[in-house]
Amino acid sequence: QQQVKQSPQSLIVQKGGISIINCAYENTAFDYFPWYQQFPGKGPALLIAIRPDVSEKKEGRFTISFNKSAKQFSLHIMDSQPGDSATYFCAASISGNTPLVFGKGTRLSVIA
């Protein structure tokens, strides 16, 4: 049973456009929701994270929107650039040193 569902599986966006990736979770005990960016052959890098006490968090061109009642959260990449082309993973965990549960990933391609 997959606890974090991520969509779409792949995404193609024009340069300068907005990339939107969605995730839904099932376990209401989750209280930490990070997004990771991974380039081929590299480990995931933490991009941005949110906790359920806020509905939105913005860092530069990256924004997380969080809907606690719907158990959904999404990543928005504004002014998408070719350098943003990578695989993005959403994840969730319970506070403390518990492991992350990952979504299946979204392969983003930003074309000029």
Next chain:
Amino acid sequence: GAVVSQHPSWVICKSGTSVKIECRSLDFQATTMFWYRQFPKQSLMLMATSNEGSKATYEQGVEKDKFLINHASLTLSTLTVTSAHPEDSSFYICSAVIRAGGHTYNEQFFGPGTRLTVL
């Protein structure tokens, strides 16, 4: 952000040999480290949770006798793939959780990964 290193970055070995992968937290103490495996174009799959000074906790379906984990210090965890076979070929990634001032933070910092190829 915090830095986690892995060594080696890639390794090729013959079937039946054992391979050791090191995961180090370079500028912080990590009482807990996690080991993941990632197959091509797939997500990260948790293999085990490694706690300093205690036995690792393995996920269902992961053979503890095949994937030996040792967390000997607050900055080092090792994963040994014993009697490796071609189906063990994968990208192995560790992550570490920061613990400072008696508090464990949620953020997990990932190593760069180790590409294992078993011939």
